[in-house]
Amino acid sequence: MDAKEKLTEAELNARHAEKMKKKEAARKKIEAGKTKEKGLLIVHTGKGKGKTTAAFGMVFRALGQNMRVGVVQFVKGLRQTGERTALEKFGDQVRVYAHGEGFTWETQDREKDIAEARKAWNIAKDMILDDTTDMVLCDELNIVLRYDYLPLEEVLDVLSKRPFMKHVIITGRNARNELIEAADLVTEMELVKHPFRSGIKGQKGIEF
């Protein structure tokens, strides 16, 4: 018989209150040490789903806080996705630049991809360095950096020169180590289970 089962509900409640009290005290202590504010460099990487989705969650959160947001999609275009329609609700608060060609393996044209990456980066660079945008999402920039379509040094240099309170989110698999080192917050999305493996196709509201 489990020791837990011998306790009465009243004892369980008392233990719980004691445990939670300690937990709250610990949390408050940690909170007290957190006093700094700064623009964060955030990286979402890993093979799992949710990298771009979590970045869009942050974009909508920031829009809800009346912040101004820039979105640059380096690889796949937003086209007629749910995000695009939802972003339109926020009018001028958000600026979107979407790479027109879709996935890189659809073009099979390296020079064109490099030119497109440069075009998108020039727009992202302006948003990262200006004084009017609060948050910039560089969606799938990691892919572009991995293929060496843009010089990593240039990207790191621009990031380091951004205004103090500017938040930048970079997504995509295989984030470069130098970028991870420069980042304030890195989350790796790990795939545990994926429906595509069981023949389920990309669905409205889930993948697009």
Next chain:
Amino acid sequence: MDAKEKLTEAELNARHAEKMKKKEAARKKIEAGKTKEKGLLIVHTGKGKGKTTAAFGMVFRALGQNMRVGVVQFVKGLRQTGERTALEKFGDQVRVYAHGEGFTWETQDREKDIAEARKAWNIAKDMILDDTTDMVLCDELNIVLRYDYLPLEEVLDVLSKRPFMKHVIITGRNARNELIEAADLVTEMELVKHPFRSGIKGQKGIEF
């Protein structure tokens, strides 16, 4: 000297086109096998950030697709967060129920927490079983299940009886194994680097 460096730009481009062509063919083959549509049970777990944020990204994507969404927050309330304000842009398309008390260690009252969990679950249950909601987010339900505030069997039973096309997203650390088994898509958010460790506090547009 690296073999890659000996190649001319033209050779690099040709190799790239060949590689991408193969990649596209492989992708098309996989896509062709994906024919099914069904409501997915999606779980975001792990110690990293982005679990709730990615879920809200899906919520906004679905709203952008004119889907009807229900959001039930089991642990922390939405209060004056960016998500809340952003959700309000979508009017009746979204229904939100937020637990009023905030984090469980703030209450230190187990019986009250159990009663609140039950109240929130009854609302979520209706949304999961009805014919009018397309997607339901049960935010931090994993925490509630981990503390045994709700019977896991009841939750799994309700999930199994949901309409065929209903998507349900469940977030929170320490997802129960039985839930992971029942899920179609599971992503584990792994923490690689966190700004709180360097004394940076929760910021507008990032954490709330």
